[in-house]
Amino acid sequence: MTARPIIGLDDAFGARARELRELQRRLLDLFAEADYEEVIPPIVERPDALKSGAGRFLADQTVVFTDPAGAGLLALRSDMTPQIARIAATRLLSEKVLKLSYSGTIMMARPELRGGSRQQWQTGIECLGIAGAHGDAEVMHLAARSMLAAGFTNPVLQVGHIGLLKALVAGSSMPLDKWTALVNRRSPDDLKHAMREETLSEPVRKALLELTGGMADRNWIEANRQAFGADFERAADELLVLVAEVGERMEGDVHVYADAGVMPRFLYHSGILFAGYAEGVAHALLHGGRYDAMMAAHGRDMPATGFSCDLWAWLDAV
Ligand SMILES: N[C@@H](Cc1c[nH]c[nH+]1)C(=O)O
Numbered sequence: 063m064t065a066r067p068i069i070g071l072d073d074a075f076g077a078r079a080r081e082l083r084e085l086q087r088r089l090l091d092l093f094a095e096a097d098y099e100e101v102i103p104p105i106v107e108r109p110d111a112l113k114s115g116a117g118r119f120l121a122d123q124t125v126v127f128t129d130p131a132g133a134g135l136l137a138l139r140s141d142m143t144p145q146i147a148r149i150a151a152t153r154l155l156s157e158k159v160l161k162l163s164y165s166g167t168i169m170m171a172r173p174e175l176r177g178g179s180r181q182q183w184q185t186g187i188e189c190l191g192i193a194g195a196h197g198d199a200e201v202m203h204l205a206a207r208s209m210l211a212a213g214f215t216n217p218v219l220q221v222g223h224i225g226l227l228k229a230l231v232a233g234s235s236m237p238l239d240k241w242t243a244l245v246n247r248r249s250p251d252d253l254k255h256a257m258r259e260e261t262l263s264e265p266v267r268k269a270l271l272e273l274t275g276g277m278a279d280r281n282w283i284e285a286n287r288q289a290f291g292a293d294f295e296r297a298a299d300e301l302l303v304l305v306a307e308v309g310e311r312m313e314g315d316v317h318v319y320a321d322a323g324v325m326p327r328f329l330y331h332s333g334i335l336f337a338g339y340a341e342g343v344a345h346a347l348l349h350g351g352r353y354d355a356m357m358a359a360h361g362r363d364m365p366a367t368g369f370s371c372d373l374w375a376w377l378d379a380v
Pocket residue numbers: 141142143186187188326327328349350351352353367368369370371
């Protein structure tokens with residue numbers, strides 16, 4: 063018999079356990095200073111609370127099991143954002159603006175990176191009730207300050223908008239999650255292969271290849287604003303304004319770039335998306351974005367934006 067945890071999961075003890083707690087404390091204190099109050103949801107939910115509405119995109123990452131105490135099917139959370147959305151939509155009704163932080167274990171059905179971890183110590187904030195650039199900028203500032211507080215060098219925020227990809231592939235038969243996965247893989251060859259079956263215009267094919275090739279920066283977005291219809295233009299303008307605003311007001315040494323190739327981890331986002339990177343770290347350190355549609359699906363039509371990171375991954379990378 064082996065006493066090690068199952069593959070993709072891990073124990074922390076000694077210095078590592080201490081460091082995880084210290085990092086958690088540092089981030090929760092930073093969030094508290096910015097008026098974010100902690101919420102502590104349970105680790106299991108009814109599957110529909112995690113998977114319904116815009117949260118359904120978590121379905122293939124969520125472990126579901128039968129409750130031995132007879133409550134039917136239970137789901138182990140694979141992301142805390144839908145839980146915060148549930149709480150905001152059903153329990154904290156008296157407040158118009160909610161600023162909430164959280165830090166807890168989540169488990170995914172499969173690792174995101176090959177040979178990677180299935181558990182995360184997901185820590186983040188959700189800012190609910192503030193529409194548009196104002197809320198996005200606040201959340202992005204805190205995301206940047208979190209990377210600085212953890213000691214990352216030369217942190218960067220890359221900002222995209224799901225509306226850009228949606229507008230590009232609007233005429234395609236392939237579902238959006240397949241497109242985001244393809245762009246995320248950053249392999250132009252895979253993309254070309256997938257596009258063979260699709261009826262897309264030549265300019266759209268070219269644009270998708272540029273997104274995947276990491277070439278869709280601010281200049282690209284400016285040059286293409288009007289090339290793909292009104293929805294594309296609206297998303298491009300929203301993105302360009304936000305990046306200029308956040309970049310100007312960013313404290314500390316954090317760079318903010320527009321990149322139309324930034325894709326979400328889960329497809330519940332409805333607007334701006336961002337990912338955080340730092341020197342010497344190959345993968346994204348945090349993910350965030352706007353998800354107004356998920357709140358509506360939970361029955362409270364409310365603007366919402368937030369970000370989350372994984373303390374286990376941060377400790378390995380810092
Ligand atoms: N929970 C999302 C990030 C996020 C938080 N709020 C909005 N988006 C993720 O882990 O990818």
